[in-house]
Amino acid sequence: MRQIVLDTETTGLEPEQGHRVIEIGCVELFNRRPTGRHFHQYLQPDREIDEGAAAVHGITAEFLADKPRFADVADEFLAFVSGAELVIHNAPFDLGFLNAELRRYGHNEPLSAICGVVDSLVLARQMHPGQRNSLDALCKRYGVNNEHRELHGALLDAQILADVYLVMTGGQTSLLADLQADNDPSPTVQTEVSPVHLDPNRPPLRVISASSDEIARHASIIDLISGAAEKGALWH
Incomplete structure (x- = not known):
């Protein structure tokens, strides 16, 4: 089964108020193993970034000034996620923003129509009712190292969530390499990355x-x- 662990960063909290996606990070898993492929893109939102949002992710309008707009990468993004099962922490938030971007692009079909969706926050609340289930809290609970995470970043958070999701749903530990979300302004990245922590050719459990x-x-x-x-x- 092909899964895409996905996260976004945005200019604010409400797509209905015109807030936009400014970073998309996706990590691909196949049969619960990382493939080494990912999608990462910073985006020019053509609007200001709320102060509260900037405090969370640290992305500035100046940094995004020369980045592509969503319409420039929409086809590549759709090709990367199409047919996969999306794993998202608090899925309604990210899907609300991405569906709004797709509608602006002229693609009225929501992502849930072309992808399955697993909300890892809902899953965590079912497994740990009454407890804190933020991504940071889950990292602490499952022993996933997130010490390098000073600010939120879409690709970095997707990588951390992939580790958390694999442990939470199957007891596997830290399969993803520590990919640092870089500030390279180049277009979408879909490349080989560092080897996983465990030998991918090890015998089955x-x-x-x-x-x-x-x-x-x-x-x-x-x-x-x-x-x-x-x-x-x-x-x-």
């Missing part, structure tokens, strides 16, 4: 199946839960 006795005991416990719970046991 050993799968230990439950014994028939363990399955029977599990079923009996579920039956007890189902009888005691008002709505039954979800595991049925």
